[in-house]
Amino acid sequence: MTRDVPSPLTALDRPNSYIGRAVPRPNLARLTEGRGEYVSDLVLPRMVHVVYVRSPHAHARIRAIDAAEAKRAKGVVAVVTGRELAEVCTPWVGVLTHMVGLKSAPQHAMAVDRACWQGEAVVAIVARTRALAEDAAELVEIDYEPLPAVTDMMTALDPQTPVIHPALGDNLAFERNFTGGDPAAAFAAADHVIEADFGFGRHTGVTLEPRAMVADFNAGTGRLTAYLGTQAPHMMQNILSIHLGMSEQQIRVVCKDVGGSFGIKVHVYADEMATAALSKLLKRPVKFVADRLESFLTDIHARDHRLKGRIAVKADGTITAFEIDDVTGIGPYSVYPRTSAVEANQVVNLTGGPYACPNYKARARVVFQNKTVTCQYRAVGHPIATAVTEGLVDLAARRIGMDPVEIRRKNLIRDDAYPCASATGLKFEALSHHAALDKLLAMMDYPKLRAEQAALRTKGIHRGIGFASFIEITNPGAAFYGVGGARISSQDGAVVRMDATGAVTVQTSATEQGQGTEAVIAQVVATALGVPLDIVRVISGDTDQTPYGGGTWASRAAGIGGEAAWQAGKALRANVVAVAGAILQADPDSLDVRGGAVVDAASGRERLSLAELGRIVYFRPDTLPPGFQAELMAVRHYVPRGYPFAFTNGIQASYLEVEDGFVKLLGHWVVEDCGTILNPQLVDEQVRGGVVQGLGGALFEQCVYDAEGQMQNASMADYLVPMACEMPDIQVGHIVSPTADSELGAKGAGEAGTAGAPAAVMNAINDALAPFGATLTEMPFTPDRILSALKQARQRGGADVAAPAGTPA
């Protein structure tokens, strides 16, 4: 716990509270019985399947399409071109007004006369089965005129580089410049200035269930039901209505089980819009399930940043300034509606964030290129900002001969400094960097690891220890999207209803992606209401049935959706005791609901079962006092208002061995502060899963493109996701600094692991290779790169110790 003062009992300490307990997830049995309701499995009467013929070129004009033979093929219902579909679905532009200067070009559901990335849909084949549609797809002949492809983001802005969208004038989508404090003076006055270039590979989310949609336009009602694996049903309802020319009320988005999202499924995908448009055109259900190969080419990619970084330090280790210059390539369009400028914007916002350092200069440029679009993926911008910050801090420590722990102790924002703000104006309510650091060092037994490292060095075994402190944006209010004009709700709602047997149903606008939202909502409501968990059922993911809300993204479901559920549960409890007071002729204030029964609050003695209360309310309301109306349904909404974001913080450490260019992960430790922990098992799973995705980006995952914009590894054989065999044990510890913005005090936990893991691994690798004078700052850290860095270090003569066996000659 952060605070030394024992906290007083709060509403969370209600008898039989489920808050803070690792209760089993109510949906677990259903999923493990194979009874999940995934869109991929959905079959509707008269349903047909769409397959998209996709551009094999990164950039090409479409001269002619000959689909005559495909139209005659077995089982084919329709063959539709982008030009034909544009009659049904209007194009969009992915900009937000608060990203000043952000520009993008109109994007259609399918390419109309030009394809701008390898994988863009050009022709839709609708057939009775997916296999028949694939057969017919091979019969479509498209005459392409290949155009020069812009693939290198570092030259995308050069005058000789073709402009992808001539109407925009150049390939610059967005630029942000920021100066806080007086970085020029700080760098001039510094005892040491250390510079480094950092690279972050383009990678993607690889959800277990690919993107999937069944669009069902009913000509009889004029309604479109979109069964869609999405994180934001109401956002999609709005967007489908705008671009299909329908009222929002005529759109229903249903999102039951989703096989993983990680941010991949919070965006508007052209082929999903096309699928909805095809259903409207054909007046029947149309199913699209991306196969694994097209997932690699059409799911959003992320990262793909190159940065120059600088840090200024005094001889005593005080950090006096940070500076970064970031370039990122986002593909040919800014993704709708959240835009592809957010990641670079986050990098600018977050770099240097854990440290008390007022001087900061940043530039970020976001450029167009002819590759798959990039957008928000788990821990948007955080792994980049954290790796640059923590990489520079470690380089500075090495330069001045300071232990990496000591430089952090000296510079991390003090735990008693809150509330305070970062150089970029981020407002911190209460963070716990130092408490987290202390706990981490104890968990990992830092002195013992250092001793082991030193002993093994003498035997030619090279191990490294790396740290990464970080901050994380969670629980966003309207500042993220609403203020930029996007109709993406930052509030969430919950409806809690008690039926005649006393059983409870919750409708929530938070959504379940496999991470356990349903469990957390049920725990919160059961606790607020005072009922056993097993009588609480949660309904989510249906715009016809749930309150209007944001859904699940930016680590918000538990903190925002959970608080709405908490308030609704409390409101229903007040209604229940009001009814009980009327029935029992007792003062409602003397009653409570505990363990599923109305009890005397003072003694805990049961006064009335909820089943009996329900019987009276619903079947014998005539026995209630005149004028008294029971209300066994309560609605509450919540949005954080005190702070634009609830920042969390944490620190990670990696212990690893480098041999023959390969990194063997030996241990990973995380201390994380997400405020109140609603379900420790789910939080730890989120942290571990996030760490694994971070380790993937650090060591394995990369979308490799050639100079023509062709992805070279778009399959599970060649795109390396992190696998269990290579993962270390991940130990998770917690500090708890609740946010006072909500009663629950819960902040987000879903992205913390991903935010810090790559930086910790990078610093550990560089610690292991420090004796050779080799420093790696380009992810992923592949054997190629490690061997090459060692070779270069040896050629420079930088090594001050003999190279071990196994370094390249």
Next chain:
Amino acid sequence: MKPATFAYARAQSVAEAVAALAAHGDEARLIAGGQSLVAMLNMRLSAPRLLIDINAISGLSEIAVEGDGLRIGALVRYTQALRAPLVARHAPLLTRAIPHIAHAAIRNRGTLGGSVAFADPAAEMPACILALGADIAISGPDGARVVAADDFFLGLYETALGPADMLTGLNLPLHGPDRRVGFAEFARRHGDYAMVGLAATATARGAGLGDVRLAYFSMGPCAVRARGAEQALEAGDLDAAVAALEADLDPTGDIHASRDTKMHLAGVLLRRVAGQLSEQPQ
């Protein structure tokens, strides 16, 4: 990811399979474990008109000592071989190598014969067969024949198998008391195709080694012997053996490893495997 339409025939005998191949030529493919072929079908990288399923042919799933050799039928699965005491005793190289092949689900279905016939340049089994100096039993339109491993692997997915030939089994020399085996590979993740791999056999001659066979995989269009390095090892000069790899091997870089990385790691593997070859048997 749906295969193009194909016809399916279940062969009941080797003769039937060979006859079907002869009748349909390039438009037919044999399917055994299907662990490479089905993925290629689903990605439409291969679209045969006819799949000839050989899984029902009896007598091809057996492991037996016949004369001075260990016979492994074409339908023996990796898992079966890994658990077979005869393999552990007479072909310990396979027992070392098989755990490196993909993952359990794939090893349960994939066949040793299929891997040798497919001749993926990055696969473990062709290199093991080459290191062992095994014989490959083949049935074709003109009857049965045996081809030595040294003559079997000809190029990228190219082998001594003709268009109507079927691999029916592998004949491995029995492991003797003086024989030594070694195996190691580098892969980005456990179970991936190797970036570089080495299977080796030798005969202990006092403190030294004779009959050294070093078969590299993922270092060329097919499994390849490093003959210069073999001679240097027989001469007892490990450094010279590593140096000889420059002339023995000519890999091309790929997205997982540059040519430099592959060559460097090939040397690391040779030192590692040479150590294994020098170990006394337990």
